[in-house]
Amino acid sequence: MAEYKAPLRDMQFVLNEVFKAGDLWAGLPGLAEVVDSETAEAILEEGAKLTSRELAPLNRSGDEEGAKWVDGVVTTPAGFKEAFATYAEGGWVGLGGNPEFGGMGMPKMLSVQFEEMMYSANNSFTLYPTLTAGACLAINAHASEELKSQYLPNMYAGVWSGSMCLTEPHSGTDLGIIRTKAEPQADGSYAVTGTKIFITGGEHDLNENIIHLVLAKLPDAPAGPRGISLFLVPKIMVNEDGSLGEKNAVSCGSIEHKMGIKASATCVMNFDGAKGYLVGELNKGLAAMFTMMNYERLSIGIQGLGCSEMSYQSAVEYAKDRLQSRAATGPVEPNKAADPIIVHPDVRRMLMNIKATTEAGRAFSTYVGMQLDLAKHAEDDVAKAKAEGLVALLTPVAKAFFTDLGLENCVQGQQVFGGHGYIREWGQEQLVRDVRIAQIYEGTNGIQALDLMGRKTVANGGKLFGLFAEEIREFANSGAAPEEFSKPLVDAVSKLEELTHFVIDGSKNNPNEVGAASVEYLHAFGYVAYAYMWARMAAVAQAGVEGSEADFYQGKLSTGRYYFKRLLPRIESLAAAVRSGADPLFELTADQF
Template structure:
């Protein structure tokens, strides 16, 4: 496998030339004091070094060794503790954390790039700091000042880690049926009892403490999701002076043996009257958890992008070096026994598909990250409201479409290698296995599609969709004639998505099955259209510079490939949406 090299040039292009993020940061007072173009450049350069030099070399060895469970203790693979220590000492766990508690205070648009680099280097390794950052988000937004002061500094610094304990054996998507209980105590604490499964980083040897955020129900809680509360439950209790006290009443019952991400500890966690503190209000636990969901679901989408990027880097290097057969037009390398496989049309189709989906995904994830920054930091109520609407609409697309495209991309990368792609030592099969989980956790992609179409589009009567559609239409109207080759198909794709949206809004009035029947194909049509918007903007930024610089020439060529060969996928997706739900219900359960 090729050594991982962070795509810093493309990241700079997107932040500086496509979206002009530094100018946006200067309009947001909370960010203007902490970040500018030079600061962003320095952070990305350093992130590229530690992910490429320290983390990436552990990716295959970590997959081969995996985690070890022994009587409740979990040992991570060789080299992980040392690498995590270096990563934490660099401040990377708290890159987006509040400076008041020791974080760097960087905007999401920067931390999103850091996340991509980390997950390209090693998805399994990246899950440990990711879960800590997610726990910090909920604590920062909902916990008391006392809890924030007590826990956030050591979590941002990486001295302590975090986990999110949601799922139970009988309760995955439907969290309303969880059974974990929290009994109130006279001193204001709670005794938390229950079993949680699929807990990423629930136990490990990377840090001296792990701070679990646990969903549980109070004794008098209402039924269903309205009766869920959130609790902070440390692995090791923390004394008033900040020192570590005795071990809490919780344990890791086992770790899962998985298809991929072998070096990430996926734990069964047992809470046996463990001492915890409520985060937020009683019975408002899901709201507190959803504070971090937009960030975490974007983060999972970025994991799909990251594995696709790593696969592409290996595939392109292999395609340039591997010689097999001659080009259809005649020998390209007559001095060799055969031509490099990059000359063959089908190999080029796969490589360009990977490149177009990766670069489109990077632009889209950065766009969503910028909306998160506006929603969080803008002092303009209207701008904040609009950004919040865009985040709500686009988050399920970012999670599901990026990970679906990530799997497609890693499979293309494996295919470029031919038989070698199926062999462990080349690394491509690991990326396929690792990427697969991204379509499942943090809400399966089917659930994301239902969220997009059911809650966000139909649930708002189309209003949330219209805000995004109006932005694209305004961009098309203002684009110059030189961009017609990109804007014309973009307008047609948007017209098609408008029509699909109207179709579902109307058909759902008489048949509730129509939303679920159309949701996945609708999300994909939405995703391809959103990528077309990103590619039009990238083409606009590259146009005029392409004759002097191969980077911009490559960008324009890839944009043309996207509009010619990938955007037309919306036609078959649209036909599936319009076919309705009837064919899904022609069989009785016994007839399957």
């Protein structure tokens, strides 16, 4: 399998040339003081070294060894503990964390690119620190100053980890029916009792303590999601002086045996009257937990993107080396027994599909990161409100579209290898297994599509969609991009707008229209969003084709053209499916299935 090489030039292109991150950060209080283009470039270069030298070499061995559970103790594969120590020493856990408590305070535009490197190098390892970073985000946003001061410094430092405890055996998507209870104690703490399943990093040996964020209900809480509260429950109690005390009543009952991400411990966690502390307000825990969940949803979307990149790197290397048959136009390498398979149209189709969507996805993840930075740091109320609206609209798209294409791309990368892609030693079969979970956890992609179509679009009459459509049209009509990109982009966003209002209107008479349209609508949305990204990249690339990096920029233009001609037309069939309505889904009775 190819050795992972971080696509630094492409990341710098997106960050510095397409979105001009340095100029943006210079105008945002809170970022201007901590980061500029040179700092960001240095961080990405160090991140590339860490992921390629420390994490990627553990990927296959970690998959083969897996996490192990014995009598409640979870052991990670050989090398993971040492790699995590190196990771923590570099300050990477707190890359985007609050500087007041030891974080680095770096922008999201930068951290999404580092996360892509992480997922490309080693999916299982990456889940441990990203869950911690998400837990830190929720604690920083909602916990008391006392809890923040007591827990965040060691979590940012990687001395302690974090986990997110939502799902129960009977309660997955419908968190309103959870049974975990929290009973108030005289000292202001709560006794938390219940069982949580599918808890990533709920138990491991990477560091000395794990801080669980647990959803639970008080005995007299309102029914449904309005009665959920959020609690911080440490694995080992923390004394007033910050030292570790006695073990809390938290235990790991088992770990799951999974299709992929085998070095990531997916735990059954038992809370038996464990001491916990309220985070945020009583009965408003779900809203607080969404701070972490939305972070994790974008992160898991990037898992799909990172796997696509690694699959592409391996497939391209193989396609240039593997000799099979002659090119249809005649021998390309007549001195060899056959030509490399990259000469064949179908191999090129698969490689171009991966390349075009991965590069667009990288731009889109950076774009969403930019909106998160604006939502957090912008002083202008209008700009802040627009960014917040776009974050709400685009988060489910990023999570679901990245990961749906992530599986499609990894399967195509595997296909390039033919029979060798099915063999363990080449690495493609592991990528297919690892990326598959990304469509399922942190809210299944069907739920993400329903969120986009229902809550983020129909519920507000398409207001949030209008923000995005207006921005796309403004750019397309600005003359910045070549007409071969801007003209079909305007046409595509108009078709998506018509589709949006078709579903909004249809839902007034039939509520099932929302769910029936949601998945195809999200995919159509994703393809249009990627077209917008390619138009923005083409605007920059056209100016560079006469310079010293002409080959790089010409490659961008050619890849963008492929996207517009071969992939963007998929929106036509997706729109036709949406317009068929809900009726075809409900013609069968339950007994006829």
